[in-house]
Amino acid sequence: MEKSDILEKVREILISILKHENFELRDDLVASDVDGWDSLSHMAIIVAIEEKFDITFKLKELNKLTNLGALTGLIQSKVSGS
Amino acid sequence: MIFNSLNFALFFTIVFLLYWLVFNKTAKSQNLLLLLASIFFYAVADWKFISLLAASGFVNFYLAKKIAQEEDESKARKFYFYSGIIFNIGVLLYFKYFNFFIQSFVDLFNYGGGHISFTPFHILLPLGISFITFQLIGYLIDVNNEEIEPINDQLGFFAYLTYFPKILSGPIERVKNFMPQIEKRREFDPGIAMDGLRQILWGLFKKLVIADNCLAVVDVIFNDYGNLPGSTLLIGAVLYSIGLYADFSGFADMACGISKLLNIRITNNFAFPFFSTNIGQFWRKWHISLTSWMMDYVYTPLSFILRRYKKTGLIASVLFTFVLVGLWHGANWTFVVFGLFHGLYFIPLILRGTMSKNEVIANGKLIPSISEFTRMAMLFLLVAVTTVFFRSNDVFEAFSYLNILFSGSLLSIPQDINPGGNLALQHPVVLIGLIGSFFLVEWIGRCGEYGLANIAQKYSRLARWSIYGSIIFLIGMFMRTTETPFIYIRF
Numbered sequence: 001m002e003k004s005d006i007l008e009k010v011r012e013i014l015i016s017i018l019k020h021e022n023f024e025l026r027d028d029l030v031a032s033d034v035d036g037w038d039s040l041s042h043m044a045i046i047v048a049i050e051e052k053f054d055i056t057f058k059l060k061e062l063n064k065l066t067n068l069g070a071l072t073g074l075i076q077s078k079v080s081g082s
Numbered sequence: 083m084i085f086n087s088l089n090f091a092l093f094f095t096i097v098f099l100l101y102w103l104v105f106n107k108t109a110k111s112q113n114l115l116l117l118l119a120s121i122f123f124y125a126v127a128d129w130k131f132i133s134l135l136a137a138s139g140f141v142n143f144y145l146a147k148k149i150a151q152e153e154d155e156s157k158a159r160k161f162y163f164y165s166g167i168i169f170n171i172g173v174l175l176y177f178k179y180f181n182f183f184i185q186s187f188v189d190l191f192n193y194g195g196g197h198i199s200f201t202p203f204h205i206l207l208p209l210g211i212s213f214i215t216f217q218l219i220g221y222l223i224d225v226n227n228e229e230i231e232p233i234n235d236q237l238g239f240f241a242y243l244t245y246f247p248k249i250l251s252g253p254i255e256r257v258k259n260f261m262p263q264i265e266k267r268r269e270f271d272p273g274i275a276m277d278g279l280r281q282i283l284w285g286l287f288k289k290l291v292i293a294d295n296c297l298a299v300v301d302v303i304f305n306d307y308g309n310l311p312g313s314t315l316l317i318g319a320v321l322y323s324i325g326l327y328a329d330f331s332g333f334a335d336m337a338c339g340i341s342k343l344l345n346i347r348i349t350n351n352f353a354f355p356f357f358s359t360n361i362g363q364f365w366r367k368w369h370i371s372l373t374s375w376m377m378d379y380v381y382t383p384l385s386f387i388l389r390r391y392k393k394t395g396l397i398a399s400v401l402f403t404f405v406l407v408g409l410w411h412g413a414n415w416t417f418v419v420f421g422l423f424h425g426l427y428f429i430p431l432i433l434r435g436t437m438s439k440n441e442v443i444a445n446g447k448l449i450p451s452i453s454e455f456t457r458m459a460m461l462f463l464l465v466a467v468t469t470v471f472f473r474s475n476d477v478f479e480a481f482s483y484l485n486i487l488f489s490g491s492l493l494s495i496p497q498d499i500n501p502g503g504n505l506a507l508q509h510p511v512v513l514i515g516l517i518g519s520f521f522l523v524e525w526i527g528r529c530g531e532y533g534l535a536n537i538a539q540k541y542s543r544l545a546r547w548s549i550y551g552s553i554i555f556l557i558g559m560f561m562r563t564t565e566t567p568f569i570y571i572r573f
Contacts, residue, residue, distance in 0.1 A: 017435075038362075040362060040396070040400075040432075042382075043382070043386060043389050043395075043396065044392075044396070046386070047389045047390070047392070050389075059382075059383055060227055062386070063229060064227070064228065064229070
């Protein structure tokens with residue numbers, strides 16, 4: 001799957017959970033830059049991503065994520081590995 | 083040796099001079115001084131547990147290195163990791179919760195018709211144990227998750243663990259925030275030092291003027307709550323919430339300020355929590371280092387495991403996390419109920435899907451809108467109700483207090499409470515004026531790190547020094563003659 005496709009789907013997920021579009025999908029985007037993306041909403045976003053891409057994350061993998069670029073990279077590696 | 087004592091002022095003056103004039107050549111010498119000063123500071127407070135602190139430090143220092151040496155997911159790595167976690171939790175359970183759990187089990191057994199008696203063991207509580215243990219558990223988890231490298235510098239590790247501004251009442255400082263600062267030599271920065279002094283002054287005002295006076299009135303009300311009307315008990319709960327906040331955040335300001343004088347930044351535990359409109363926001367601003375610890379090491383793993391249960395999983399995770407937040411404060415069911423209430427307050431937010439809504443109050447405006455003010459006031463009252471559990475000796479006393487509070491006498495005229503002492507304690511209107519001024523300063527400075535943080539940029543030198551002078555005058559006028567310890571020193 002192309003990175004742009006992944007980003008588009010992640011964007012849809014973020015909008016549906018955070019209820020706004022006030023963010024720009026850059027690789028260096030971090031959760032604290034996005035209004036409402038905190039430890040409480042984070043898990044809802046993760047579940048939505050798992051369901052959308054039919055993948056499963058490990059907690060350790062999630063703990064190492066530093067920004068959106070790392071998240072899309074992880075999704076890409078999982079999608080291409082499955 | 084509490085921060086607002088003359089003994090501490092003398093101790094810190096000596097440390098400050100040695101730190102910048104004698105031990106200032108290398109990072110190592112600075113850290114050595116910090117370690118020696120911290121050991122002295124802890125020994126004065128609680129010399130009996132110096133050996134426990136040292137043993138606990140050595141065990142964690144070596145286990146972290148062993149964890150990092152072993153292959154990820156290997157049995158040896160898991161063994162070292164879980165041994166460390168069990169060791170730390172074991173120390174905490176033994177010293178803090180042993181009697182509580184046995185007594186609760188005995189009570190439950192006897193309630194079901196059994197007949198066993200239990201005499202609690204005489205176990206002394208090491209000062210600062212909850213803060214120290216949580217730092218160590220967090221350290222091992224971070225090393226195991228490969229988020230940080232284990233610390234190889236033993237001196238630096240113990241300087242971090244025992245650092246005297248934070249050892250007794252936090253913050254629960256993370257290795258990744260603290261260690262990079264002490265790995266290099268620190269240089270004196272007059273700007274940061276001045277900011278530190280300003281923050282200490284604000285912390286002293288919070289503690290000596292607001293907290294101590296509020297809590298003096300609270301003591302009278304709680305000690306005689308059965309004979310007082312609901313309206314007075316409401317004042318007691320409100321004043322306790324304000325007093326608790328001023329006491330703990332005053333301590334946090336002093337700890338941060340003292341640390342800035344050594345050019346080391348530690349986490350400020352508070353960010354104006356009463357200027358929040360929902361409970362999620364409140365906890366992002368109240369005891370921040372504990373909340374973020376609980377979020378990272380309890381809530382996140384738990385909600386990850388329960389993530390397929392959607393909102394039910396989130397609710398279960400939040401409830402468990404906040405019960406643990408409550409229990410962290412002490413071995414008493416009052417704290418469990420305190421935490422449970424806060425967990426329950428989250429449920430409407432989770433169900434509405436607005437749990438993470440992080441609105442900025444009165445963004446760019448001088449005063450909040452009526453809607454914002456109403457929601458802030460409602461949240462304050464909801465929190466005030468839970469602090470009755472925090473203050474009461476047992477759960478029955480707390481429910482009895484609330485039972486009277488929510489009775490018809492809530493609408494009666496409050497009884498005059500006069501604990502005796504300074505003007506603020508003799509005349510309620512003076513205390514109300516002080517509290518009002520306190521919140522006004524906090525409101526104006528709410529975008530800064532603490533109430534007075536931004537005045538250097540906003541006001542002229544004359545205005546700034548007039549403010550400092552006024553605060554010193556108020557402290558001199560309204561501080562109580564008896565020395566009162568910080569509430570959170572018990573935890």
